[in-house]
Every structure is written in structure tokens, then in C-alpha cells.
Amino acid sequence: MNKTLIFAHRGSAGTHPENTMDAFQAALDAGADGIELDVQLTKDFIPVVIHDETVERTTNGTGWVKDLTLAELQQLDAGSWFSPSFSTARIPTLQEVLQWVSGTQLILNIELKNGIVRYPDIEKKVLELVEQFNLMDRVIISSFNHYSLVEINQLNSEIETAILFMEGLYEPWNYAKGIGASGLHCFLAVAVPELIIGAAKAGTPVRPFTVNEDHHIQALISGGCSAIITDWPEKAFKIRTTMTE
Numbered sequence: 333m334n335k336t337l338i339f340a341h342r343g344s345a346g347t348h349p350e351n352t353m354d355a356f357q358a359a360l361d362a363g364a365d366g367i368e369l370d371v372q373l374t375k376d377f378i379p380v381v382i383h384d385e386t387v388e389r390t391t392n393g394t395g396w397v398k399d400l401t402l403a404e405l406q407q408l409d410a411g412s413w414f415s416p417s418f419s420t421a422r423i424p425t426l427q428e429v430l431q432w433v434s435g436t437q438l439i440l441n442i443e444l445k446n447g448i449v450r451y452p453d454i455e456k457k458v459l460e461l462v463e464q465f466n467l468m469d470r471v472i473i474s475s476f477n478h479y480s481l482v483e484i485n486q487l488n489s490e491i492e493t494a495i496l497f498m499e500g501l502y503e504p505w506n507y508a509k510g511i512g513a514s515g516l517h518c519f520l521a522v523a524v525p526e527l528i529i530g531a532a533k534a535g536t537p538v539r540p541f542t543v544n545e546d547h548h549i550q551a552l553i554s555g556g557c558s559a560i561i562t563d564w565p566e567k568a569f570k571i572r573t574t575m576t577e
């Protein structure tokens with residue numbers, strides 16, 4: 333059986349401010365195989381890495397990402413909310429992260445956050461950047477907005493896409509294949525054995541989120557998931573090492 337990969341959710345979000353270069357570097361240092369991050373568009377249509385549609389929770393600013401220019405967003409402190417020691421952290425652009433990823437071996441899972449705000453042409457803008465950095469073969473694009481994944485596949489049929497979902501769907505690998513997506517990124521609670529085993533038989537990778545408890549990490553590694561998406565990559569790495577020794 334292939335090794336279960338460890339994807340750091342928003343970087344090493346358990347130990348560092350999520351979706352910042354500090355969190356991504358920490359994930360790399362922790363031994364993660366990949367990182368997951370979230371992308372929204374600024375007022376001037378630049379892809380930036382931030383989870384929420386608004387900046388209040390993770391910065392010292394106010395307002396919607398879509399209403400702020402890149403220059404305005406880059407003024408914000410994206411680390412102090414987590415700890416004063418991260419006060420220099422900023423909201424990264426996707427371009428900045430891709431540049432950094434290209435100097436590593438990491439797999440990059442880009443989640444398009446286009447459910448609440450429908451960002452115009454986010455699919456095209458993100459694909460162009462991935463192509464520019466020649467990272468097509470180690471980027472996975474996921475979204476809860478499956479229309480967006482279909483659009484990605486129409487623009488570039490080579491790139492790997494994965495459906496995000498929260499519900500206990502029946503044989504979701506059939507649905508994923510039907511829309512041209514190749515992976516299942518499901519909420520942890522619906523990653524039941526029937527799904528993990530069935531997807532493996534169908535050759536469809538399963539990468540549940542957000543897998544933080546030791547017993548869940550162990551169960552999904554023994555169950556044979558392709559990857560787990562976790563806030564605690566260092567801990568997951570240690571657990572996996574213990575299990576495979």
C-alpha cells in the first residue's frame with residue numbers, strides 16, 4: 333500500500349498563523365508532503381491566500397477581501413491575532429507561494445474559495461499562475477464549488493482537481509468522475525470505511541480534512557487514505573513514522 337501523505341492545512345495552522353509564509357515554512361520543516369491553502373481575489377483581481385472572505389478574523393483590518401486592493405491588504409498584520417511574535421506576517425499572494433513552492437518538493441493543494449463570493453475568472457487566473465511556475469504536475473485544485481472545478485478542467489484537462497464535500501454521499505467517486513474530478517476531499521466525519529475502500533477500488537484518491545486527533549490520524553493512515561489534511565503536520569509525521577517503523 334502507498335504511504336498516506338501529510339498535507340498541512342493552511343500550512344502548519346496549529347502552530348503558526350494560518351495561510352502565511354511562516355505556516356508554510358513550518359509545514360515544510362515538519363516533514364509535510366504537501367500544503368493546502370485557500371485563495372480569494374482582491375479588488376484588483378489578484379489571487380491572495382486567505383481563508384475567510386473578510387479580513388477581521390486573521391488580520392488587524394476590516395472589510396471584504398473583494399473590496400480591498402492588494403496594496404491595502406498587504407498593509408495588514410496577519411500574524412498578531414495568533415501570537416504577537418508573528419506581527420510581521422502578511423497575507424501572501426498566490427504568486428509568492430508558488431515561487432516558494434517551486435524551490436521545494438511539496439505538493440500544493442489550492443482551494444478556490446468561490447462559494448460565498450463568485451470571483452470573476454478566478455479559475456483562469458489561478459491556472460495561469462500555476463502554468464507560469466510550471467507546477468501543473470504537483471498542484472491539486474479543490475473547491476466546494478464544483479462548477480468551478482468543471483471550468484478548471486475545461487481550461488486545462490491535465491491538472492488534478494478534487495471535490496470538497498461535507499455530506500455522506502453514496503459512491504462519490506462516480507460523481508467525481510462524472511464531472512472530471514480525480515480526488516475526494518471529504519469532511520473527516522464522512523470518511524467512513526465504505527468510502528475509503530470503495531474509492532481505493534475505483535482508483536480515486538481520498539484526502540479527508542481536517543484530521544487533528546491522534547486516533548483519527550492513525551485510523552486514516554491504517555485505512556489507506558491517500559493523504560490526510562491536518563493542522564498538525566509535525567505530529568502527523570511522527571505518528572506515521574511510528575506506524576511504519
Ligand code: G3P
Nearest residue numbers: 368370443474517541561
Ligand atoms: O481543503 C480542505 C479544507 O480546507 C476545507 O475547508 O474551510 O478549512 O477551507 P476549509
Ligand code: MG
Nearest residue numbers: 368369370443
Ligand atoms: Mg481550505
